[in-house]
Amino acid sequence: MPINTTIAWMTARGLFGRRRFLLLLPLPVLLVALAVFARVTGINSGDWAQPVVNGLGFAVLLPVIALIVGTGVLGSEIDDGTIVHILTKPLSRAEIVWAKFLVASGVTALTAAIPLYVVGVLVESVRFGLGLAAAAAIGAVVYSAVFLLLSLLSRRPVLVGLLYVLIWEGLLGNLVSGTRVLSVEQYTLTYADKIAPTEYLTGNVSLTVSIIMSVIITVVCLGYAVLRLRSFTAASETS
Amino acid sequence: MTAVTMDGVSRWFGNVVAVNDVTMTLEPGVTGLLGPNGAGKTTLLHMMAGFLSPSRGTVMVGDQPAWRNPAVYRHLGLVSEREAVHGFLTAGEFVLASARLHKLADPAAAAAAALDLVEMTEFKDRRIDTYSKGMRQRTRVAASLVHNPQVLLLDEPFNGMDPRQRMHMMELLHRLGGEGRTILFSSHILEEVEQLSGTVQVMVSGRLAASGDYREIRRLMSNRPHVFAVSSTDDRRLAVALMAQPSVAGVELAPTGLTVRASDYGGFTRSLPKIALKEGIRVSRLTPSDESLESVFSYLVEA
Numbered sequence: 327m328p329i330n331t332t333i334a335w336m337t338a339r340g341l342f343g344r345r346r347f348l349l350l351l352p353l354p355v356l357l358v359a360l361a362v363f364a365r366v367t368g369i370n371s372g373d374w375a376q377p378v379v380n381g382l383g384f385a386v387l388l389p390v391i392a393l394i395v396g397t398g399v400l401g402s403e404i405d406d407g408t409i410v411h412i413l414t415k416p417l418s419r420a421e422i423v424w425a426k427f428l429v430a431s432g433v434t435a436l437t438a439a440i441p442l443y444v445v446g447v448l449v450e451s452v453r454f455g456l457g458l459a460a461a462a463a464i465g466a467v468v469y470s471a472v473f474l475l476l477s478l479l480s481r482r483p484v485l486v487g488l489l490y491v492l493i494w495e496g497l498l499g500n501l502v503s504g505t506r507v508l509s510v511e512q513y514t515l516t517y518a519d520k521i522a523p524t525e526y527l528t529g530n531v532s533l534t535v536s537i538i539m540s541v542i543i544t545v546v547c548l549g550y551a552v553l554r555l556r557s558f559t560a561a562s563e564t565s
Numbered sequence: 566m567t568a569v570t571m572d573g574v575s576r577w578f579g580n581v582v583a584v585n586d587v588t589m590t591l592e593p594g595v596t597g598l599l600g601p602n603g604a605g606k607t608t609l610l611h612m613m614a615g616f617l618s619p620s621r622g623t624v625m626v627g628d629q630p631a632w633r634n635p636a637v638y639r640h641l642g643l644v645s646e647r648e649a650v651h652g653f654l655t656a657g658e659f660v661l662a663s664a665r666l667h668k669l670a671d672p673a674a675a676a677a678a679a680l681d682l683v684e685m686t687e688f689k690d691r692r693i694d695t696y697s698k699g700m701r702q703r704t705r706v707a708a709s710l711v712h713n714p715q716v717l718l719l720d721e722p723f724n725g726m727d728p729r730q731r732m733h734m735m736e737l738l739h740r741l742g743g744e745g746r747t748i749l750f751s752s753h754i755l756e757e758v759e760q761l762s763g764t765v766q767v768m769v770s771g772r773l774a775a776s777g778d779y780r781e782i783r784r785l786m787s788n789r790p791h792v793f794a795v796s797s798t799d800d801r802r803l804a805v806a807l808m809a810q811p812s813v814a815g816v817e818l819a820p821t822g823l824t825v826r827a828s829d830y831g832g833f834t835r836s837l838p839k840i841a842l843k844e845g846i847r848v849s850r851l852t853p854s855d856e857s858l859e860s861v862f863s864y865l866v867e868a
Contacts, residue, residue, distance in 0.1 A: 330666075332662050332665040332666050333666070335662075336651065336654075336662055339651070339653060339654070340651065340653070343651075343653035406647075406649050407645065407647040407649030408649045408650065408651055410616075410643065410645050410647075410649065411649075411650075411651075411663065411708065412666065413616075413635075414614065414638050414641075414642070414643045414709070415635070415638050415663070415666040415667055416635050416636050416637075416638045416639045416667065416668075417635060417666060418635065419635070556633055557618075557633060558616065559611075559616060559617055559618070560611045560614075560616035560617060560645070
């Protein structure tokens with residue numbers, strides 16, 4: 327499916343034109359800084375790789391960046407009403423959702439994959455770095471679809487998204503093994519583990535389940551987002 | 566010819582009925598949609614623009630339903646009330662993007678023509694967030710007109726504009742209406758339609774209360790009695806003098822001051838200073854007491 331470059335261009339400008347964009351910077355900087363610090367001080371990789379890569383990289387950095395970007399591409403336009411400019415055009419709603427999804431996935435993938443690649447190289451090797459980057463990119467795609475839909479379902483997508491990341495993935499994912507099947511973080515770990523197997527990361531979900539669930543979640547979220555956008559109802563405070 | 570038709574349209578939100586059984590057809594030319602705040606104007610416009618489904622009845626743009634039908638935007642432009650613009654773009658970029666989204670054959674030419682129409686060509690390279698209210702509004706109109714639509718809907722386009730900007734915008738709307746387009750704008754301020762030379766649809770509490778020629782409605786407006794509260798150094802003597810005026814229909818004397826009912830707004834406000842001067846009375850207060858929109862509109866509804 328071709329991308330509507332005008333929507334993509336406006337979305338990207340909207341994303342980088344807002345101060346909210348600065349929120350994307352601290353986490354990658356922190357991640358790389360921690361890895362550099364550990365490397366320089368000569369701490370054994372086995373001691374810090376797991377908490378930095380998994381605990382910060384995949385459990386926090388990737389979902390939080392995806393949340394900021396994914397809710398920013400559509401949610402902020404719904405918030406300030408500029409969405410009306412795009413909706414009052416004879417465009418299929420799928421075309422709009424698709425363009426916004428690609429921008430969100432691309433920006434999230436780059437912002438998360440680059441620092442994770444650097445960390446991977448510092449931990450072990452270029453291969454490990456590439457594995458982390460590839461897993462982050464796939465995770466970015468799935469998360470973007472989820473958070474894009476979320477911004478059409480809730481007036482407070484960031485809050486709901488944070489609850490999902492912190493409570494469902496962060497807390498329950500560690501305590502109740504059943505929730506892992508519905509955790510994007512777990513799929514991402516599995517991908518990283520399969521692409522570049524190391525002793526630092528272990529996937530708790532099988533690769534097959536990860537692939538199937540990633541595809542299902544992405545497709546269902548995007549499809550439902552299109553449906554929601556078709557019935558987009560303007561908020562009329564004055565009615 | 567594309568017209569907008571509403572047939573038996575109602576819209577409710579929970580228990581609140583925002584629009585109640587409205588039937589209207591918009592013809593080419595300028596139409597004003599008038600009514601106090603909360604009368605259902607925005608709800609009506611949102612239904613015409615496909616941003617709200619009618620709870621009952623049908624809303625058609627030409628021969629197509631407005632709801633869930635992006636194809637209607639080929640013939641329809643909307644300038645929403647919320648002043649939402651991409652402030653980080655210039656007017657040129659913004660209107661050009663609109664033209665591209667419409668997939669026009671020559672977006673650059675269409676954008677230039679639209680900017681020219683609203684007289685924004687000269688400022689098109691400045692960022693939108695540096696514009697005045699009126700310029701921003703004109704930019705939004707240009708973006709809504711870039712595909713040369715037959716129908717243009719504007720929700721409170723004069724809100725927050727100064728009189729000069731308002732006149733400018735009204736001229737623009739007239740020009741567009743004169744070209745055979747169907748223009749509908751909403752307003753809760755009667756004075757805003759002073760230069761309107763089209764039809765007026767008046768909404769009150771969700772119902773279509775009056776519709777027709779603006780002159781008819783203007784006449785009803787100027788003939789209604791106006792009530793003023795007046796205080797002076799000698800209320801009783803002023804009351805006697807006022808009763809002699811043909812423009813005054815009645816005077817009531819109270820300890821707090823006078824309540825004057827004037828049948829002729831202009832006549833009364835012109836004669837009061839003369840009388841006060843002649844009688845040597847100092848007027849310390851003169852306030853119109855029934856100028857609330859609701860009273861004006863309810864008067865229209867009763868008439």
